Amino acid sequence: xxxxxxxxxxxxxxxxxxxxxxxxxxxxxxxxxxxxxxxxxxxxxxxxxxxxxxxxxxxxxxxxxxxxxxxxxxxxxxxxxxxxxxxxxxxxxxxxxxxxxxxxxxxxxxxxxxxxxxxxxxxxxxxxxxxxxxxxxxxxxx
Numbered sequence: 001x002x003x004x005x006x007x008x009x010x011x012x013x014x015x016x017x018x019x020x021x022x023x024x025x026x027x028x029x030x031x032x033x034x035x036x037x038x039x040x041x042x043x044x045x046x047x048x049x050x051x052x053x054x055x056x057x058x059x060x061x062x063x064x065x066x067x068x069x070x071x072x073x074x075x076x077x078x079x080x081x082x083x084x085x086x087x088x089x090x091x092x093x094x095x096x097x098x099x100x101x102x103x104x105x106x107x108x109x110x111x112x113x114x115x116x117x118x119x120x121x122x123x124x125x126x127x128x129x130x131x132x133x134x135x136x137x138x139x140x141x142x
Contacts, residue, residue: 013035043106
């Protein structure tokens, strides 16, 4: 099974100049924990998560009108729609992330979340393993 078979294809995005307030409002409206950040060509340039907002904005006492560019995660890890679902689960586990933007021809076309994996009975164990690895504290590298 491929990522395209389980991803969410109706994806809302924000621009890097959008405010934290706008991004948080979209997250609330959509009941999601992250929003991809795209340029004017719909090319993903980052992702802003609820955690980014709390850790990089609220805890630093920044204004809610601060632009997303100041708090978003810029080291974006993506998959293609043709990525095998097992490989995607491993990518999530290896990188300790819960959401993967799905990109085709440099355009965002979907999102894959741990939840998308978990709802497929055949992938329950892999999703659980990925979530377990994601939830582990980061280990220092030597």
